[in-house]
Amino acid sequence: MARAGLTPERLTLAGAELADEVGFEQVTVSALARRFDVKVASLYSHLKNSRDLRTRIALYALDELADRVAEALAGRAGRDALAAFAEAYRGYATEHPGRYAAARLRLDPETAAASAGVRHAQMARALLRGYDLAEPDRTHAVRLLGSVVHGYVDLELAGGFDHSAPGPRESWAWVVDSLDALLRSKRT
Structure with missing residues (x-):
């Protein structure tokens, strides 16, 4: 019998936390069972298998992100929106590396x-x-x-980027500025 209080939602959140701690590739039903000190079989009333767990974590991360x-985008346009958009992804990846990896899991169509x-x-x-791009340029962008x-x-x-100057933050600003300049140059 499954331990009281275990739900698919609770297991998904615990799996997301585990992914941040040990890496998304290391998240399995077995690893999650160890975290809750239960037998693996007790989790199968909530999860089909490790793929199901990983998909749930991916969906959770996609929603959260x-x-x-x-x-981050609310009320912004142009370069300000671009910087906020990019920084939201970068910040999430830094804070939640396992969840960030999960958000890129290939899902069935x-x-x-x-x-x-x-x-x-x-x-x-x-x-x-905000950059007024026509198709197919918008899709390319x-x-x-x-x-x-x-x-x-x-x-x-x-x-x-750990072993050279300038630091990653300076390069990141340069990359965002360069993207902005490129997108502005492609306006129709």
């Missing part, structure tokens, strides 16, 4: 379409309205933003 990005991933794309497109922000954050989290 979308809320953070939306709050149906799950992805029902997830907050759609909100992320909508917010990127809304941000880009959404992909560019994702590539630059996620690429920079991944390199920074891996320690890729």
